Amino acid sequence: MDITIHHTFLPHTDPAESLAFYRDILGFEVRGDVGGGAMRWITVAPKGSDTSVVLTPPAANPGITEDERRTIAEMMAKGTYATLVLATPDLDEVFDTIQAAGAEVVQEPVDQPYGVRDCAFRDPAGNHVRFNEVK
Template sequence: MDISIHHSFLPHTDPEASLAFYRDALGFDVLNDVGQGTMRWITVAPAGTTAPSVVLTPPAADPGITEDERTAIAEMMAKGTYATLVLTTPNLEETFDAVQATGAEVTQEPTDQPWGVRDCAFRDPAGNHIRINQA
């Protein structure tokens, strides 16, 4: 079987702030930007690649979501518990310093984890948990 990841989805609450984080702080390329206002679907990927990509979506655009579900999603996003993206880099300290210098919210400085990974963590403008592992 030959299967690979093409897209993953993360919610956004402010498309311009999300663009600034993923494009400017992380250096991702913008592959697609569809819609207007807060109802925008923005596809980003690590520089020079097209897949896998991340589609930044309005969190409750699905008309089948109830108001209670919209409220729960908003609360989880505010706490940073709704979605996580794990990235990897060959130079964690350099990447951490570059992302931190953009003003991104740091939730964990580079740390050696007991499970054998060295990583750091940020929150994107929507509250999504972004972890970066040392390759």
């Protein structure tokens, strides 16, 4: 089988803040921007990548209840709802650049006991964004 990841979804709470984080801080390109206000879907991706991240309004899913929406909002606020893991050959440069831009640091660069050197931030919606160093 020939399988690739086309896109994945992350919730956002403020499309403008999320766009500023992914486009302006991480340098992702915008591949799509539809809807308006809080009901806006923004598709972003690292330049040259075949895989995209669709930033979505969590309230848009008609199949969830108000209690579930509240739970999602609480988990997003704690940074426990969604995670995106990205890779870079220069973890320290990425960390310094993102930290200097004012992003919330979850973990500074560290060599993990399981063999990965990584760091982590939270995006404006609270999503956990990790970076693995890949040489």
